[in-house]
Amino acid sequence: MAQHSEGPAAGVDRERLIEALEAVVPESALLISEEERRPYECDGLTAYRRLPMLVVLPETVEQVQAVLRICHQQQVPVVARGAGTGLSGGALPHAGGVLLSLARFNRILKIDTLARTARVQPGVRNLAISEAARPYGLYYAPDPSSQIACSIGGNVAENAGGVHCLKYGLTVHNVLKLEMVTIEGERITLGGDALDAPGYDLLALMHGSEGMLGVIVEITVRLLPVPERAQVVMAAFDSVAAAGAAVGAIIAAGIVPAGLEMMDGFAIEAAEAFVHAGYPLDAAAILLVELDGTNEEVSDQILQIHDLLKQAGATGLRTAQDEAERQRLWLGRKAAFPAVGRLSPDYYCMDGTIPRGRLPEVLNGIAALSREYGLRVANVFHAGDGNLHPLILYDANVPSELDSTEEFGGRILELCVAVGGTVTGEHGVGVEKIDQMCVQFASAELSQFHAVKAAFDAAGLLNPGKAVPTLQRCAEFGAMHVHGGALPFPELERF
Amino acid sequence: MAQHSEGPAAGVDRERLIEALEAVVPESALLISEEERRPYECDGLTAYRRLPMLVVLPETVEQVQAVLRICHQQQVPVVARGAGTGLSGGALPHAGGVLLSLARFNRILKIDTLARTARVQPGVRNLAISEAARPYGLYYAPDPSSQIACSIGGNVAENAGGVHCLKYGLTVHNVLKLEMVTIEGERITLGGDALDAPGYDLLALMHGSEGMLGVIVEITVRLLPVPERAQVVMAAFDSVAAAGAAVGAIIAAGIVPAGLEMMDGFAIEAAEAFVHAGYPLDAAAILLVELDGTNEEVSDQILQIHDLLKQAGATGLRTAQDEAERQRLWLGRKAAFPAVGRLSPDYYCMDGTIPRGRLPEVLNGIAALSREYGLRVANVFHAGDGNLHPLILYDANVPSELDSTEEFGGRILELCVAVGGTVTGEHGVGVEKIDQMCVQFASAELSQFHAVKAAFDAAGLLNPGKAVPTLQRCAEFGAMHVHGGALPFPELERF
Known part of the structure; x- marks a missing residue:
């Protein structure tokens, strides 16, 4: 091949x-x-x-x-x-x-x-x-x-x-x-x-x-x-593991929310300070559950979701009463990355995906790694999809902190792969995660990728060096580096 | 390549x-x-x-x-x-x-x-x-x-x-x-x-x-x-074009039924004689619309569907009152192929797919071709998907009737491709439709298929001669031939 x-x-x-x-x-x-x-x-x-x-x-x-x-x-x-x-x-x-x-x-x-x-x-x-x-x-x-x-x-x-x-x-x-x-x-x-x-x-x-x-x-x-109607329910929890378990309970009940997002305490705090979304500052984690469909369907699902969230240990529930409130609750989530960026000189954003049943375990694992490395992590992510976006906070001016951060990030992605997940959910591989592809795939799979590539572009002229590593390259990890909370896409500020 | x-x-x-x-x-x-x-x-x-x-x-x-x-x-x-x-x-x-x-x-x-x-x-x-x-x-x-x-x-x-x-x-x-x-x-x-x-x-x-x-x-x-509940609505129409237009109206209203099937008068007659599903023998076409979801959602959608079907000119509506009635209405649809087979020495089953907005036009086109060739056609198909299964009835013992049937079938598939459709919906290409792939695809696309094939199996050992024709081969059409209404999968009789 x-x-x-x-x-x-x-x-x-x-x-x-x-x-x-x-x-x-x-x-x-x-x-x-x-x-x-x-x-x-x-x-x-x-x-x-x-x-x-x-x-x-x-x-x-x-x-x-x-x-x-x-x-x-x-x-x-x-x-x-x-x-x-x-x-x-x-x-x-x-x-x-x-x-x-x-x-x-x-x-x-x-x-x-x-x-x-x-x-x-x-x-x-x-x-x-x-x-x-x-x-x-x-x-x-x-x-x-x-x-x-x-x-x-x-x-x-x-x-x-x-x-x-x-x-x-x-x-x-x-x-x-x-x-x-x-x-x-x-x-x-x-x-x-x-x-x-x-x-x-x-x-x-x-x-x-x-x-x-x-x-x-x-x-x-x-x-x-x-959809005729879309509504968001916010639930507060006193641990990220409890919020993770609630995600499993919602899915297990056969409900497919239009969106099911999680933010941990640190992300809540950052977002609240930035855009005043009205998040509970005393919560260890919140879930944002969006339901859409016909009026009847949404009303029915909101009742079910309330019950499920309470059973899963939610310490507080809030249902948006109008479109403005719904937009405000989402604003905090959408602005969470830059919000976290304001609180730290630098952060690394990871993009791993795991089977959603493994959420509590992986979130606990990330917390343990955070203690081990002495580096703070904010978690803001697509919980329903099991698509994690841990943001590791560090200061590039502190010697060795970048090295620790990279190592920490790599271990998070290894954890994702270990529980049956992948090294990327939606951001792609590009140059950033090309080395992590070596952890994800065996050489037989990478060889098959190369063979398919050659079927379209035998000379390797289209975007060389991206997405699929050569077998020789499989060596070390990388991660996304955003300096000083700078927005990767400045247009987001207009949101 | x-x-x-x-x-x-x-x-x-x-x-x-x-x-x-x-x-x-x-x-x-x-x-x-x-x-x-x-x-x-x-x-x-x-x-x-x-x-x-x-x-x-x-x-x-x-x-x-x-x-x-x-x-x-x-x-x-x-x-x-x-x-x-x-x-x-x-x-x-x-x-x-x-x-x-x-x-x-x-x-x-x-x-x-x-x-x-x-x-x-x-x-x-x-x-x-x-x-x-x-x-x-x-x-x-x-x-x-x-x-x-x-x-x-x-x-x-x-x-x-x-x-x-x-x-x-x-x-x-x-x-x-x-x-x-x-x-x-x-x-x-x-x-x-x-x-x-x-x-x-x-x-x-x-x-x-x-x-x-x-x-x-x-x-x-x-x-x-x-799903908590599934229910089927049967609607009768006095033309296949009217039934086709009703399909468009349902989709345009934003409803996604769990199933949306059409049978024309000939198929209705055959199925009714075979399994006594309770279909209206005076209808030119029926639609079977299945709705599933929560109780509330299904109730709500049934009301909407009733209104839409009436507006689209349905001459009769029947909603299954219990699971037994629902199963009986589906039985006629699922047994339609063998039912038609009982009425004719031989039939050809086509499997084309069209953008569903073109349904009335293509159904009229098939009816015109039926008159032109003097061969009867039964239409039983996944209307919501635009996936047609016209069954052309013929007698292999009548000289030249098979030739006419093949030509007729080929023209149906050409009609599908002409309106932006494809030569197969769900039955695959295999050996049956390999020549029709030449109508569907230009040589640049076929060459790309061959290149991808070679990326997996350069020697061409896996299932040679199926699905993708060589450029040289692109010549004539074929179609599925079932003799005497024999069931392609005898297990279906157990249904």
Whole structure:
């Protein structure tokens, strides 16, 4: 089985490449000077920066095809980029390659209310789809926290999640059809407008493939009817383990909330100080349980949830009385990362996923590690999905604290894998977690990944060095580093 | 990009193969004589028969690995087989190869009520999973009509559907993890117990891959809580187009029924004569709308559905008053194929899928073609999914009638593709629809399929000649031929 190349392409002739590209894209689509290229040097994983050799902003599918044909011919690496909000460095440029921005593919092509689909270009923002569908009573369900900024193409590339994915699935469950261009410049259609398409499921394969198999140029997503009613219940607990057990009880009762999020005491405190959501400062953990559906269904489920939460030991319950209160309760959750960032010079954000039955055990394990390393941890996460986001607080100016933090983070992810979980839930692998893939997968599986990659891109030109490590590389862990609580996507402040 | 071999392997030394296999599997696992091999000559597509060179029934994963290693080494084709109920010939043996039956992998390994999953072997029957989960109030949602007989491994290989897939998704949406063995004998794990797994989505890729990428040896499926209540509403219409429009109205209203099936006048008549379900004989079409959920939710939705159906011109409505009546209404639908078979010497069953907004138009188109060819058509299908199953009635003893029927069937599938649909919904491609794949896909897409195939099985040993045609082959259409109303899976008679 083939291994794809990871290093920079040797011997790319920049002038020859520019000349060829100038013949196929307008002048405004080619960014050559360092100042113009600078904004593309990183994505949301700001700790990793690299200036691309060239930036190309094509405006048509034909231009994308022509650019890829040239790169294929001249053996130039290509990194596709959506809105650049990704948290794992999937869009980190290649120093010897082209950064292919899909920013100008920003049109909503069709909202089909009968089929309940939207056909959009990849640079369209996630939230813009729901905004365009709203007049028809429809919306697009997956809602990453960065949804006002992130693009749907990037969502596909990273198989993005969000608060509502517990009930409505990840991106892969909400996309019907893709148009993509191969590295050879061929345009192909994956999936279809009907229920299912024959042949190998390349549509699903593209999800989470981080731009390593092809460049997406059009996406048809499924739309859902806006629920008649959505309501959130907040429950307070005096331990994170009790809150974790309550999550299990809700799921075991057969209820699928639209969202089921947990915040621990530290995260509560930080969020409350930042956005005054009205959280109980004396709680060790809160759960936010969102229910949606018809009026009757939601009323019925709220009664059930109240009973379940009380039985699970909730020390306080609050049900949002109106939409403003509901929004306020969610605001604290959505602003939790920057809120924690305000309280510490630096933090590491992890993104592991575990079978949700193991929540109390893993949360206790993280607490024990926190004591062992003497480093504080805030837990804010998609509890219903078992998708953890522990934030380890540290100070990069204290010698050795970064080393301890990295080691601590690595042990959290090892704990996730040990209980049957994975090293990422929704942020992707990118460059950030590429080494952790070695813990997750055996060499037989990694070899199969490489073989599939080679089936699309034998020369390894598409986003080299991301997502799937070479067998030789499997060595050590990494983790996301955010300095001084800086927002990975500044647009979030507008929330 | 590689093309996989389609023809029989030349120069396989049968004696040498038997000798090697005898060293790795018990004597009882090897079927050598013609009488022993005869039962494996076809699957549910009984019109295609071929005696396998050898049949192997391994009992452990290690045995599967050893068998595949031998076949890989000796370059022997391998066709994996579950229960053999498939309708498209996916398990049709290779005359020069091994038929690898997973029938002895028939154990349910674990029901995890907290994670709501079942870990099972591939030979476990679909319905057996729900039976094992029932004591815990859980069930496995996808329900092909053959569910009492078909195996879960075959369901994955064909990405099987069923009545309830409208609400609960296809097989791919209900499987969390697979263990598979590659043609080289490597055991690999795809997916995981947690929400999402990093790396390329090989789990989804295996669904519908018809045994061409690897041999599945273990499956972890998602279980759902048995709904508090399920109820079916039957609505009569005086035209199929009106019934088709009603389907659109239900979906447009934001209701997702658990099942939404249509039968036309001819199918109604046949089913009624066969099982006395209580269908209205004067209707041109009926819809069966199943609703499930909490008591409140179902009551609420039934009222809404009644209103919608009346507005859409329903001439009669009947709501099942108890579970016995609900079962009786479904019995007519589930027995419709054999019921139609009783009224005609022969029939062809098509399996096309269309965007459901195009239902009235396509149904009118089929009726026009029926008049043009002078051949009767019964329509019984998953209307909510847009998954059509037109049954063309003909008499193979009338000269040229088979030719007309094949041409007619081909034009129906062309009509499906023309409105943005596909040539198969849930029966798979197998040998039956392999030529129609040429209509569905351009050569760039087929080439990409071949490249992915080669990434798993470069020598083309796994199920050669199925599912994905070579570029050279793209020539003519085929369709499922059932003689004299014979049941493709005789177990259905026990329903």
